[in-house]
Amino acid sequence: MPFPNNESPMSAAADFLPLAHRLADAARAAILPYYRSRLAIDDKADASPVTLADRGAEQAMRALLAAELPGHGIIGEEFGRDREDAEWVWVLDPVDGTKSFIVGRPTFCTLIGLLHHGKPVLGIIDQPVLQERWVGVADQTSTLNGQAVHSSAITALGEARLGSTGTQYLPGQAGERFAALQAQCRFTVWGGDAYLYALLATGGYDLVVESGLKLHDFAALVPVVQGAGGLMTDWQGNALHKDSDGSVLVAATAELHAAAKALLA
Structure with a gap:
């Protein structure tokens, strides 16, 4: 995708934010029906657990990206890499903290990242149960549910x-x-x-x-x-x-x- 009106990569990243929110919404909708349910748990090759929530959320996000931005790359935890050498690549972790999700702790998150030439320029951390969504775009102040957030001032x-x-x-x-x-x-x-x-x-x-x-x-x-x-x-x-x-x-x-x-x- 060319930069509209000679935008820089950083400002262009913000143009993808509405879609990133839609991806997070789609993941929430796929995950929440399984939360604190007796869902089946599979073990992957590395012995880490995976559930229908992980897979369904990533499939929902991939479907949106395929429809909206077919030229972009995708790297997902559950379904691998497509066009990973593209200029823009989305990095998806549908349920980061699957073990917490399985036992019913509301500390798992959906992670949606966007790389430009391999460097992270946009990120969403979404906690579906608590309905908390952190958003970061390069060169902009990060937000939690639309309100600016700041790290502490501790130096020692x-x-x-x-x-x-x-x-x-x-x-x-x-x-x-x-x-x-x-x-x-x-x-x-x-x-x-x-x-x-x-x-x-x-x-x-x-x-x-x-x-x-x-x-x-x-x-x-x-x-x-x-x-x-x-x-x-x-x-x-x-x-x-x-x-x-x-x-x-x-x-x-x-x-x-x-x-x-x-x-x-």
């Missing part, structure tokens, strides 16, 4: 509230480095998947640190976090893109990011 590790999904995702040296950071922080709260990043964007957490993430896990999060004033990189401080190594360091402020990176890098 000793005051930082640290979050991560679970110790099982921090093996070996990654776990050792995380433990060194954890010892310096005020406290740690475990669990939450993508919801951790949404809460950091609204000032709840000050640091989120994880490893082993895949593109569909983080693509939508980057614009939301950065539009709220936070920083989101890999553990070395590099900007995240489609080929990143899966390590993620998110901080509410630049000072906090630098202090955490010194312990993780």
